[in-house]
Amino acid sequence: MEATARKLDTAAFNRLPPHNVELERQLLGAILMNNETFYRVSDFLEASHFFFEAHRRIFEKTSQLVRAGKNASPITLKTFFAADEQIADLSVTQYLLRMAADATTIINAEDHGRTIFDLALRRSLIRIGEDMVNIAFDSPIEAPPKVQIEDAERRLYELAETGRYEGGFQAFSDALATAIDMAAAAYQRSGGLSGLATGLDDMDRLMGGLQRSDLVILAGRPAMGKTALATNIAYNVARNYRPGASPDGSPHAEDGGIVGFFSLEMSAEQLATRIIAEQAGVSSSLIRRGSIDAEQFDRIAAVAQEIQSLPLYIDQTGGISIGQLAARARRLKRQRGLDLLIVDYLQLLQGSGKRGENRVQEITEITTGLKALAKELDLPILALSQLSRQVESREDKRPQLSDLRESGSIEQDADVVMFVYREEYYLKSRKPKEGSEEFFKWQAEMETVAGVAEVIVGKQRHGPTGTVPLQFDAEVTRFSNLAREYHLPDRE
Structure with missing residues (x-):
């Protein structure tokens, strides 16, 4: 046979x-x-x-x-x-x-x-x-x-x-028309941005949204809220999705976008529970334990009904290689469309060789591959990254570019590097004895930083760097716009 x-x-x-x-x-x-x-x-x-x-x-x-x-x-x-x-x-x-x-x-x-x-x-x-x-x-x-x-x-x-033969010189009038169309599309898009709106206004003002073909690194120490911020952004982009069509008939997102989420650490169910908790305002731990009342259940059911049709696709396969990730991303774009890719997190990806032989070289292959994939698919890739423990040894624990693990290639290949930092997390662990003078001082500091997170843009290839304050609700792991005047970053 x-x-x-x-x-x-x-x-x-x-x-x-x-x-x-x-x-x-x-x-x-x-x-x-x-x-x-x-x-x-x-x-x-x-x-x-x-x-x-x-x-x-x-x-x-x-x-x-x-x-x-x-x-x-x-x-x-x-x-x-x-x-x-x-x-x-x-x-x-x-x-x-x-x-x-x-x-x-x-x-x-x-x-x-x-x-x-x-x-x-x-x-x-x-x-x-x-x-x-x-x-x-x-x-x-x-x-x-x-x-x-x-x-x-x-x-x-x-x-x-x-396999295309388009291109070559075009009349300035054609280029001008294209520029006007782009401006009109940005005007109609959420926040009037050139890129994908994250739904976090101050962050969007600083970055102009998530730009196509950019590799965006979101880094932080454990418990800072990297995954929570990524799921918030994924939800906001998918929720704003408004399909349209290009002049050539190909599918095109007029606003928002179709999101692919590689969850290499958490299961799809855990990720879905997080999103439900964020949007329903109910703690995910209460949802997992079933310790919710009728009113909370109704809120959860309403949110689940609302978000079940979101164009958000999750791949929960752990330990995949950068080659496998690229192949699956291409397939998703070809079959269903794709406007934003999120990877949680890049240290859990593997290179083409055997794991552990040369980790720095492997991370270099991964970040280079992610950047190449962002250009190939013409979309932003948001990749989460761990930070080294050296952050903990400093008095000021705000992250820096040098804190990135195997940082050389990550910093070099990324178009944008952002850090999530919550002073509240560190200050809470330094609680002095109640009633002491230090305690009252600590209490005043806690009131200032409670529920506040910082997104520090340490590198932006095409724009300014700076710090964006956000509201963070630890109970439901939700980031939102801070209800006070933001401070504008200094332009480099």
Whole structure:
């Protein structure tokens, strides 16, 4: 049975790949007759897109001559080939002269180029398919099925992204119209922002929202509320989602967005419980223990009804690699759409090698991969990160960039680095003896910092740094706008 399948597949792959040698000859001949024709296809067409090997070499040498400002003709081209070389049983000179003589002026040279380009894409698809079949038959130890699927998805996505011939110069009026459309979209979007609104006004003012293709690191010590802030942002973005369509018909978020949440530490149920607790104003510990009254249950039911249709997707698989994460993110974007990706947290991701061999190098691979994925999918990635214990040894425990664990690559690859800090957490542990002078001083300080958190923007590649105060309700782990005047950050 397997032998029969292999035989059938081999027979299918022995078919000649899609091509059109005559079309290639016509386009090359037209370019040799009028070098200006080259510029009508040079934006998207490359030598590798030609099927006939001799045509690849002719196009490559022609493009080198034209770009150097020299004339590309049969006479100038023949010097780049051996004197005794033949193409299709003709000498190089004869082949080039016949190609130019047979060519007619191609008015639609761009259409010819696009056809050659599309045929090259089809051949690439066939190569990917052949590799999938061959690897699946060979069953190599280093390429189990999961790895092969991820590699095939990556190659197909790259082909889809590079397989375009749009681009080139555009009139300023077109660029102006696009800029006005972007401004109008920002005006209609929550908060009038260029990026995704987090729902936290002061933070949005500082950052302009979460910007597309940005890698945003959210770091903090345990119990500071990193996951709570991430779930708050995820909920706000998903709640504001308003679908629309681009002029080309592709799906487009007019406001808010579709959120993918990689929860590597908490289960999907725990994450859902947190979101319900945040929005219903009921402690998640009470929900887990069932210690709620009828009024609280009604609130929970109402919130659950409201948020069940949110475009928020959770992947709770622990210990996945950066390659697996990228493959799943691509799949989600392709199948359902994706506007914001959250990773909780990056130290729980694995690189492509064995875990623990070189952790710094592994973190470098992970952060570089996340940044590349943000650019590839054209969306912001919010990745949570742990901080090293050296924070605890300082008197002022506000985090700094140097506190990031394996910080070199994290700080370098991130477009934005934010820290969550709650003075209340540390001050509470230093409670002096009641009735003492120190106690009254401590009590006054506690009243000042109670329920207040700070988001410290330590790095922002395209904007200012500074500190944003937020309200934090520890009982329901909810961040919200602080009901007092915020202080504006100092611009660098």
